[in-house]
Amino acid sequence: MQICPAVSLNSLIKHFLILESDGPVNHQMFADGNPGIVFHYDQPISEGSHRNTMPVGFLYGQLKDCKHLISSGKTGLIVTVLQPYGIYALTGIPANTFKNHFTALEDVLGNQARELEEQILNASSSADRIQILETFFIKKYSSFYPVDPEVRHSIELICTHKGRLPIAWINEKLQVTERQLERKFNAQIGISPKYFSGIVKIHQTLKLLQYTPFNSTAQVACEAGYFDQAHFIHDFKKIAGVSPLKYLSQSHKLAVNLFPAGI
Secondary structure, eight states: OEEOOOGGGTTTEEEEEEEEESSOEEEEEOOOSOOEEEEEOSSOEEETTTTEEOOSEEEEOOOSSOEEEEESSOEEEEEEEEOTTHHHHHHOSOGGGGTTSEEEHHHHHTHHHHHHHHHHHHOSSHHHHHHHHHHHHHHHGGGOOOOOHHHHHHHHHHHHTTTOSOHHHHHHHHTOOHHHHHHHHHHHTSSOHHHHHHHHHHHHHHHHHHHSOOSOHHHHHHHHTOSOHHHHHHHHHHHHSSOHHHHHTOSOOSBTTEEEOOO
């Protein structure tokens, strides 16, 4: 279930996700350009094949490849999906510090994280958990770190043009050098403008595949701005861990970048 945040939090939070299951699950997650914060409140969950047990609350940065969150029993997860710059705005820590891995929230927010985890565990409903999280973020609103206007403008341009704008055009438009913009992106987004743009383009291609009647994957890839079908399939498998057709065959996708894989 996807839930919009309070309007006052739109600049930090894209949406909340509630994921619940009565039995074992394997959630496969891949990059969508947004970091996030996860809390689990039923059976423990672990990361990947090594089954590293995750803390109650943890943060994930920009992903470069697919990740697996696995539970052996009843599962309850609430995910705060942040805006692309959300980690930096919340913590002031360079976002590339968190790139492609999970970090215990306590290691970043200390006592605040422990108190938040306890409240989430003691809450009796999803609505209560969202209220707890919104109250927490609203209280922290005045201490959010400012995001560079050039980073915000670049994200807007990339998303508006569905990842198809050359980064050189954005540099010229904003009158900023390639090196300057890349440094700002790495610090406040966690990845380069080029990589972020590639993620946006991949997800635009998925939307076309899902909602537009095309005759072939090759036609979709061309429409989305790829040189050829092979390039699109290669890029998608690299971040999602499965082929586009296998992803699209999933009938129970939990979010655009999250779906149940086999246990």
